Amino acid sequence: MSEQYVLETRNLVKEFKGFVAVNDVNLQIRQGDIHALIGPNGAGKTTVFNLLTKFLIPTRGQILYRGEDITPLKSAAIARKGIVRSFQISAVFPHMTALENIRVALQTAEGSSYSFWKSGNSLHKLNERCMELLESVGLAEFANTTTVELAYGRKRALELATTLAMEPQLLLLDEPTQGMGSEDVDRVVELVRKAAQGRTVLMVEHNLSVVSKLCDRITVLAQGAVLTEGDYQTVSADPRVREVYMGSDGSGERGSQAAASENVEAAQ
């Protein structure tokens, strides 16, 4: 049964000193899907992400990747298995150039990352692949720009390219459009669509129009538990989903701004 799912969680629970942030969550991510995790602020979406990538240790439950139990693995090992995440707040290496950012990701597989005696010029052979990846997100001309000088939307694009450099089987995107203007949002939607070819994607997203455009399947979390699951039509028609969203702030569009407060909580 479980082979058809790339990633599965079984009765996943995370408690913080008595507060149950994630309560008995059973996720099933199908091969090749773009799967969205939505829900109002504080629903535990980012916590689930942190559990899946072991940035937090689950209190109980199991995580299975292609049927294999990966619950005891550490973050770095999970990344090397091909489950690579992005972060809510753009995660780049600010004082490296765009090209160097991507090269760091390529070095994982290249295998010389402990070679402290080798010349830095030995990394030039990775540059070609770096340029390809930069081009694929429209950043080729910024290859030699220090990342801190890039505009926010470009940083996010760079982050996505860096993540893709890992050749992930399963891409975990934590609010890829957070804090963006509408043009940037459209660009990111296109990028994610492109990136998802031949891959499976699980994304946390507040922007419901993004979710409706992109996602094959949607899981709604509320108060740490799964409220419902299905495609966009099913989920958006569910009165309980409307209720939890109305209860928080009415519309998904505005929810993306309110997400900032959740960042703080989840980052801890």
Place this chain on the structure above:
Amino acid sequence: MDQPVNPADIHKAIVEQQKIQDRKKLMVNGVLLLLLLAAPFVMYPVFLMKILCFALFAVAFNLLFGFTGLLSFGHAAFLASGGYTTGYLLSNFSGLTTEMGIIAGTATATLLGLAFALLSIRRQGIYFAMVTLALAQLVFFFFVQSEFTGGEDGMHGIPRGELFGLINLEDNLNMYYFVLVVFIACYLLVQRIVSSPYGQILKAIKQNEPRAVSLGYNVDRYKILAFVISAALAGLAGSMKSVVFQLASLNDAHWHMSGEVILMTLVGGMGTLLGPVVGATFVVNIEYQLSQGPLRDWVDPILGGIFVLTVLAFRSGIVGELQKFMRKNLG
């Protein structure tokens, strides 16, 4: 910008730029080398050797602090363990040549560094600094209590001996050029490390650790390696210092020394290659000049003042500020 860009051109430009930077580095290194070669004919060699030993100590510390982002407050332990080991061996085993004593001292500091790293590396920020300080204090008390160190009196009359059994190091010029060769080798090693594939990962870890983890890097191992290399070079500095001065004392193990190397690195410019060298030269000179004059009781407050001034006004230190200035005014 709508003009089409050719990735191959950009790549070429990057490699070209790298070459120019390498050439610049080579030029700076060449000028410094000439200065250092000529220096003992103008200045007292023992004083120069003191500067070189502290410069190496600071370079070692900076590899960890400036390039990996780990503030160790226990580096005195490595300086002292190197010095005491070398001193003890050279004093008690006349068959040992000087370089063997120095290698043994460095090895001791390396192992001690590994032990420190394993115990402290999982802690972050201030907790990391506190754990390293506590461990260094343990080492300090060990040296105070031990017979072989001479306790409060220190270890005196360490023979300089002969290098490879051939070159007489009692001669200050010979000694100076030996210290210089070791210093240059270590400096070039650190320069290499920082620009190596491994150096790129250190940079990445320093700038965004969670991201480095999410890219599959086991960051603890990278940090441990940096810590151990740093401890080894600090131990080497201590070993050479004990040979130069024929003395190993508790001063080197005291937490003051761990503070002083932070001061040197910050004043010179953390995260720059040359910064710790300039910082060590600066601090050793100030201490020496002041101790000769009427302000000899004011050395500590004056150094403290310089420290405060650096942290408040010149964050990037002497070399860092100079680099900024040159970038602004010379393109």
